[in-house]
Amino acid sequence: MGKNEFLDVLTEMVTFVRVAESGSFSAAARFLHITPSAVSKQVTRLERVLGAQLIRRTTRQLQLTDVGMEAFHKCSELVEAAQGAMQVTAKFMERPQGMVRLTAPKAFAKHILHPAILDFLDKYPEVDVQLIVTDKLVDPIQEGVDLVVQLTKVPPLNLASRPLMEVEHILCASPKFLKNNHPIKNPKDLVGINCLYLGERDRDNWWRFKKGNEVEDVVVKGRYVANHSEMRLEAVLRGVGVGCVPDFVARSALRSGAVQRILPEWELEANYHGTAHILYPPNRFLAPKCRVLIDFLVEHVAARMKAA
Structure with missing residues (x-):
């Protein structure tokens, strides 16, 4: 034979x-x-x-x-x-058991996912989680991970998705900085102001603002460029300038009054902007370990946003 x-x-x-x-x-x-x-x-x-x-x-x-x-x-x-x-x-x-490999952007992983995963591990002792923190786009099918968290306005058509939360990039500055500089009432007022931006792409300092039908493009400059949102926030707290950061990163500082939001009526278009989705290969036999983690994160994030 x-x-x-x-x-x-x-x-x-x-x-x-x-x-x-x-x-x-x-x-x-x-x-x-x-x-x-x-x-x-x-x-x-x-x-x-x-x-x-x-x-x-x-x-x-x-x-x-x-x-x-x-x-x-x-x-x-x-x-x-x-x-x-x-x-x-x-x-x-x-029953849910085994390892789940999950990737997510750095800031979102630390501020949103990490606290939720710690609670998840307590609730599901037979499920392990590997959180891979990266800002690069990850294809779960090509790279062999179970779940991917990605910020996007339009999820990939070849993947199943569950929305977690809306993410907005905002501008903020310390009260001291605002006191020592001219008022910022319009995006054009940012010209001549020290601004902190990502600097990962050529046009990262080209900020586009929208308010209704109005669109304003402003090319900003600054003495400190950093592709880490928490570092930009720390610089804002030190009074270095006006910084763009994800809203969830600045939430605590805004609540305490350590920083103030700039131009809240304008929407700032940025790369880190859209809806945070959990993406995974479409499969009607989705493993229980993945299903319970997805459901837990969706519920946990929704409760956190409601309490914020």
């Missing part, structure tokens, strides 16, 4: 095992929910493929040949292995 020829007679092997175990074609047929004639044909086909007689048929009983006895042991191992595989699958699909 060739290397892969057994693939054509797997069904026949299972039927042969049932015949050998039950001692009759009729009993095997009842077990397999097929006719005795179909059982006989499958055993005959297996014998033809193997090139040997497996069962001696008499009017009173069936008896395995020496070859048949050896084939029975080997085929039984195959059936047991298949049953074991089914049990493993059932085990992992019945």
